[in-house]
Amino acid sequence: MTQQSYFLYIDKTCEDCKNLSVIQRINDPTTQKTLGVLKLDVDMKQLENFALNALINPDDFIIIGIGDENLQYSLVEWEIVKVPNTADFFVVTEFEGTYPGFYFSYITNYSKMFTVLAIQSLILLTGFILLIYIVMRNITKVTDSIASPVLSLKNDMREAMDGDLAVRSPQLEGEFQELSDAFNSLMEQLEIQVEDIRQAEIDKSDLRYEILLTKVNPHFLYNTPNALKWKVESISAYELAGSIEALVNYLKSILKNDSSTNTVA
Structure with missing residues (x-):
């Protein structure tokens, strides 16, 4: 051959x-x-x-x-x-x-073809890894966009639970803005109600003080004529002592009577 x-x-x-x-x-x-x-x-x-x-x-x-x-x-x-x-x-x-x-x-x-295929496979693998990175980054972004407003609102609620009624949620984006507005509105109403209750307690305390004064003053007036009566009796001014006793009895009747008006018999 x-x-x-x-x-x-x-x-x-x-x-x-x-x-x-x-x-x-x-x-x-x-x-x-x-x-x-x-x-x-x-x-x-x-x-x-x-x-x-x-x-x-x-x-x-x-x-x-x-x-x-x-x-x-x-x-x-x-x-x-x-x-x-x-x-x-x-x-x-x-x-x-x-x-x-x-x-x-x-x-x-097929050696060159396999070389080309290897290069193409490497390009595809690189593209796939890049795609995964982009997807994961977008997922992280979406997760943060959801978790961050929730955590912020949670911290604001915790401060409110600790007694800080002046706390307000910052302006959030998207649907979380409705939650933020609702929270801020609730805190404003609570602050107003607490202020009303505080003012009511102050008014109530003032009223109690005034009532106490209304009770102390007649007792003072009652005790003072009584002391005068005893002094007059000590000097044998019985007619003056009788008048003072009548005044004392009148003041005593005022203290016992809850009515706003009192008659003199």
Whole structure:
């Protein structure tokens, strides 16, 4: 079996080969002479996708076996003289010819494709991580926008429970503004009511003081004439003492009578 290497590429200018599905021209790499036109006489339905799509990758190559000859060709105009890199990833697709002794193998190098896929995967992974970061950041923002007003309102309520009726909730955003307004309105009403109760207690205390004075003054007036009576009796002024006693009895009746008016008999 002989091994030969040639340039091989698709010839789209061959007038005599327009009816052929796959047309390739073989050139001698030394003399650059055209050795002939090769028709890959295989199952064209199987080869069609490769001929139209896959046979554009310069890293791919084909092996054609005709009888005892095993010819290796590249898809572009340079000769394949090196052994394929063992680190590359190849996929071999074999086709059977229409007559005995002919076979066709198309070997695809997917190494670059996997490199591109690796880069794309890295880009996708980076984008996915970035997306997760953005989502988590937005979730944190939303959570803070909900938790922060609630905590602020909670602290204001705690201050109110400790007795600070002057506390007011700051202006909040969104639906929390209604809670803030309701809390502030409640605190204002409580402050007004507490002030009313405090003033009522002050008025009540003043009234008690006035009532006490109204009771102390008659007792003072009652005790004073009594002392005068005793003094007059000590000097035997009985007629004056009788008048003073009558005044004392009148004051005593006033203290016992809750009416606003008193009659003198």
